[in-house]
Every structure is written in structure tokens, then in C-alpha cells.
Amino acid sequence: MDPMDLFERYLQAVRKYLPRQRQDDIVAELRANLEAQRDEREAELGRPLTDGEMIDWLKELGPPMQMAARYQPPRYLIGPAIFPLYWQILRLALIWVSIAYAVGTVTRTFTEQRGPEWIAHALFGYPGTLLTAAAWVSLVFVVLEFVSERYPEKCPAFFATSNHWSPTSLPAVEKEPALEGKPRTLTTAAAEFVAGFAVLVWLLLVPRYPFLILGPGAAYLHSSPLEFAPVLAWFYWAVVGLHAFQWAWQGYNLLAEKWRTKHLLQRLASKALGVTPIAILIGAPGQIYLTRNPAFTGALPDGMQVATINHYIFVSCVVLAFIVIIDFAVDLWKASNAARRHQFRTVL
């Protein structure tokens, strides 16, 4: 193998990675620089480079693509000048797409009476929708970057800081919420405990005295065309259990003199457990919450269909679960931010 052939092949490969209009100029300059280096090596050795030495040297120089890149300015799909704006627009776009998707899905679920399979399909389609939105926003910014790089004289300073900006237009300093929430007095904590007990007693009495929740309507419960499905009993006991858990924790806080602040973990745990009763309803066999009352022998009122009512209850539960989970995620995010800031202030 001829070492000079390798050298020419290297230059030819570099040429292919260069912009067409600058290929001759750059390759000529590269050739001059490399030939000078090669001459120096050969002068030191007192002989021409062998095949092996030429291969080693070309390897030292780096792959042709890398060498070509050295002769060109850094290139970006989205450059640092417009990246902050891109990031802001991308985040806004994803938020609005999420809202539109959620509203669209809920509306169609109600108006078109869609079943659980369709809802699951819609949920699985959500990441794809987000990716599509992100791809479009990115594409627009790639085009903007390309145009502003190629034709800077024709582009106004889209992204330059506005001359109209003024420090006085900045929003007021936000009050930093305390990590553990607003401090409470002993009276407030004790009142919450007593009220929690009253609610627990009220909840426990509801099965025996339905009028406590249904009012005068309880008198018509036995003659109603519909009755509760067994899953409602599980739902009821989950609500009772959740409330009892919160009430017990309140009591522990009072005894342990931790009533001044509501512990962050307690707040988050209460919210997380709040999903349980809704999850029980969503997981109901056949999504049946109400059934025909066997004691009711008459015909159902006009327009009343048990399947339709059950469907709406199921959809409501899904929407509710979605809201509760989002609320929990937001609280978790806020708590994590607050904890980080708290840690930062402690360090300072």
C-alpha cells in the first residue's frame, strides 16, 4: 500500500464532509498544513513514512468527519440564542396540549358514552400526542435557527431583549411558604381533633341512620327503583378507614405536642391515601355501582337506564382520580421544591 495513496484518500474523505462551496479552499489549506507536518516527521526520521507510520499518524489526526468539523463553526439545530425561548414555548405548548387533550377526552367520554377500553386507549395515546406537539415546536425553532443563521440581515432581532422591558414590570416578590405550613394554635389543633371525631361518629352512624346523609330522601330508599351494589360498602369502609387514620394522626400530634405544624409527610400521605376509595370504585366488577331494586316491581322512570347511570358514575370516578393524582403530583413537586429551598437556606 502506498502511504501517499492513504494521505490522498484521507483528504478526499475529509472533502466529502465539507460544504461544497468551501471544499477546495479548506482542503487546500488542510493539505498545506498536513504536508508540513508530514515533512517534519520525515525530516526527523531521515526517510519517508512507512505504511504503518502513515496509518498511525492519520489515526492521530482523527476520523475525516471530525477533521472536517474542525474547519467549520459550531452548528446547532437550535442555538443558544433562541434556546431559552424555545424551552419556554415548548413547556407552554405541552401544558396547553395536555389541557386540551384532557378536556377533549372527558367531553368525548361523556357525549359519546365511551367505555373503559376507549378511555384506556386515550390515556395510552397521551404520550404520543405530547411527542408530536414537541416535535412540531422543535421543527419551527429549527427553521427559525436556520433562517436567522443564514440570513441574519433579513431577520429582525426576534429574540433580542426587548427595549420595552423594564425592571418595574417584574412581578412582586412571592412570599415563601413555610415548609411545614402555617403555624397553628393549640385551640385550632384541638378543634380539628374534636371535629374529626364528630365526623367519624357521623360516618359510622350513616348505615344505621341513612337520613344523616340523605335527609328526608332516606324514607324513599326502600321503595327506590335502584339500590347500591356491594362495591359501595367497600367504598364506604375505605372512606371511614381513611378518616380514622387521619383522626388518629391528629390525636398523636396532640399527645406528642406536634400540633403547631402539620407535618409535610402527613399532608402528602393523606392525599396519597385519598386515592384508595376512588380506586375501589374504578375497580368495581363490571363498573356496576347501582342495580335494580328487587323490591321495586314497577317500570323504571322514562329515560332512566341503569347501565347509563353506572357509566356516568365510572367516568366521574376516572376524572376524579385524574384530578386527585394531578393534585398529589403538584403537591409533591411543591414539597420537593420547598424542601430544596429550605435546605439551601439552612446551608446559608
Next chain:
Amino acid sequence: MSPAPDNLFENLRLELRRGCLALAVLAQLRQEHYGYTLRKALAQQGLAIDESTLYPLLRRLETQGLLASQWREEDKRNKRFYRLSPEGQRMLSMLLDEWNAINTAVSNIL
């Protein structure tokens, strides 16, 4: 995730060098050089510059009008020689003043 200490040092070192390189190249090109001899001259004076840094820098400085280049034959080979343009000389003088001011300030701080 914060960079490892070695990486951090390397990043800070490169950042520190980056601003000095343009000044060094402009100063060295008060005498005419082509790429290879320029790199060699800088290395001999203790400022080794990687090819991947030097060549884009030369082209950027030329685009900015601070360098002028000319293809010429030397030792039976065509080479692109760079030298400081009149605008480059004015810029070099201003940058040297700035360099001296920074150098004095940093020395005082240290």
C-alpha cells in the same frame, strides 16, 4: 448532576484559555504565518493549541476582518498565509490594554 472535579477543572481551564487564545493568535500574526507554522510558533512559546481550536479561530478572525489571508507558493507548495489586518492591529492594541488591566487587577487580588 455536577461534573467530576477533574472535568470541572478541565472545563474551567478551557474557559480561562479561550479568551486568551484570540489575543495570542492576533499577537503572533503581527508576523505572517500559515496554519502549521503558527501553531508551532505558539507551542514553542508555551501556548500549545489544538488544531480543532486554531483553524476555526483563524477563519472566524478572518471573517471578522481582523486577519487577512493570501495563498502563496513556498517550497513548491501552495500555502495560506495569515497576517494581521489594519483593523486587527487596532483591535489587538485595545485587547492588549484590556489584558494588562485584567492582569494587574488579578495580580492585586491574588
